[in-house]
Amino acid sequence: MNPLRRNAAIATFLVGAALLFQTFAVARHELFMADFRAFYCGAQAIVHARDPYVVQSLAICESTPSPPGFFRAAVAAPIPTPLPPYAYAIFVPLALVPYPLAALLWMGILLIACAASARGLAELAGVHGADAWALLAFALVGMSVPFGEIVPVVLAALCLAGLALERGAAGSAVAWCAVAAIEPHVALPALCALALWRPASRVGLAVAAIVLVVISGTLVGLSTMVSYMTAVLPAHALAELPRDTQFSLSWILWRLGAGDGVALRIGSVSYVIMLAVGVAAAGALARRWRRACVIVLLPASAVLLGGAFIHIGQMAIALPFVALTLRYAKRGRWALQLALLLLALPFQFIGQEPLTLFVAAALCGWLVWRFVRPDALFAMRCALAMVVVDAALMFALVEWRPLAAPPLRAPLIDPALPQASWAAAIRAQAVGNGAAWLFKLPTWLALITTLCVTAVEVQRARAGRPVEAPATLILAESAGNEP
Secondary structure, X not given: OOHHHHHHHHHHHHHHHHHHHHHHHHHHOOXXXXXXXXXXXXXHHHHOOOOOOOHHHHHHHHHOOOOOOEOOOEOOEOOOOOOOHHHHHOOOOHHHOOHHHHHHHHHHHHHHHHHHHHHHXXXXXXXXXXXXXXXXXXXXXXXXXXXXXXXXHHHHHHHHHHHHHXXXXXXXXXXXXXXXXXXXXXXXXXXXXXXHHOHHHHHHHHHHHHHHHHHHHHHHOHHHHHHHHHHHHHHHHHHHOOOOOEOOHHHHHHHOOOOHHHHHHHHHHHHHHHHHHHHHHHHHHHHHHOOOOHHHHHHHHHOOOOOOOOEHHHXXXXXXXXXXXXXXXXXXXXXXXXHHHHHHOOHHHHOOOHHHHHHHHHHHHHHHHHHOOOOHHHHHHHHHHHHHHHHHHHHHHHHOOOOOOOOOOOOOOOOOOOHHHHHHHHHHHOOOOOHHHHHHHXXXXXXXXXXXXXXXXXXXXXXXXXXXXXXXXXOHHHOOOOO
16 A cells, blocks of 8 residues: 555544544543533523623523533533633624534534644644644544534644744734634733734734724623633632643642642743743744744743643644654654653543543554654554553552542632532542542653753754754654655
């Protein structure tokens, strides 16, 4: 078989299997399109001129019966909708059709966004399209699509912004970063970097900010906009603090015994620091590598380490920058290869279902073959090692679970906000389990490793000349080993 067709067939199988098995697992727990349910109901509230951030507007919609497998919230505990007001402009058209149809339409939109992300990753990092899809199989497609999360849209927008910068189209880059601002804490660093390193974009940034404010005011009004900033966001950060899917510095500090307020404040300070570091480093690396896309990719990746509100699903946003760094870095390539694998295989999710774990093992072996060493035996050993490590983590999760953990006291949150019941639900499930740390370590290691290699490259940029890179990333298999 032609190698390109073979690679495409294998990637198609891995992506399809990841999506299929993850969707079945999510549906079995009646969590299919859980995030989208909250977005849809928030948009419906806006359509009916109600506040999308209060319990009264969400409860009936989220508890309405839906097809088997779809998420349905309890009447007294709707899922909060922490999106900024302007983000609902995407969901208002979908709120005009019945929920099951809207969910399927949204799933189609997410798959298109995944395709755009894969295409963007391939073009920016110089990898084959099939390899880009393989990198995103679990980290983006399997992780986000079954829940209806917005990460694929954010990643696609950032990749398209990077491609626009490569063409010198600063205005288009601003527009795509504005789309990515549906997750403001991810897009803000990219917007700041554009303002600093591309002065021609500043007028466009001002226009984009005005447009987002106007959209917000049109959809929810000034009072709700103010309430979102002053009440909803702080309440949501407080409610989500102990959640196991959190990867923020605030979560670490909370687990170590810090108070809620202290953990959130320190996490917020760390976010500002990482934003500043990412923005400053982006300019140096963009000049050294002669790649303008670094201006948006690096800052958005840097803020994933630390912060007050970072989730496992958002880690896929770092993959384009890691792959790009692997193309240009002269030192620490083995560390970047490891980081690429760890980000592509989110340990916290791949071991939850046996079939999913087997697909993840196959993906691990294939990524090792493509990005590390084209040795079948070595790839099989790496896949087996991943299964053993994940099985050990699952065993630890069960064995270390406290038999009678005292219930955590819910924080004081305005009961009119759904974050009040959401905080109580999260704390009822949260336990002082030591294994919860272990599942996060591979992802943290990947981010720390990437930033360390980036720091070395920045130091070299200050002392050296620009570097040239091959037209495509030199894959392990392509160095004379392609069958």
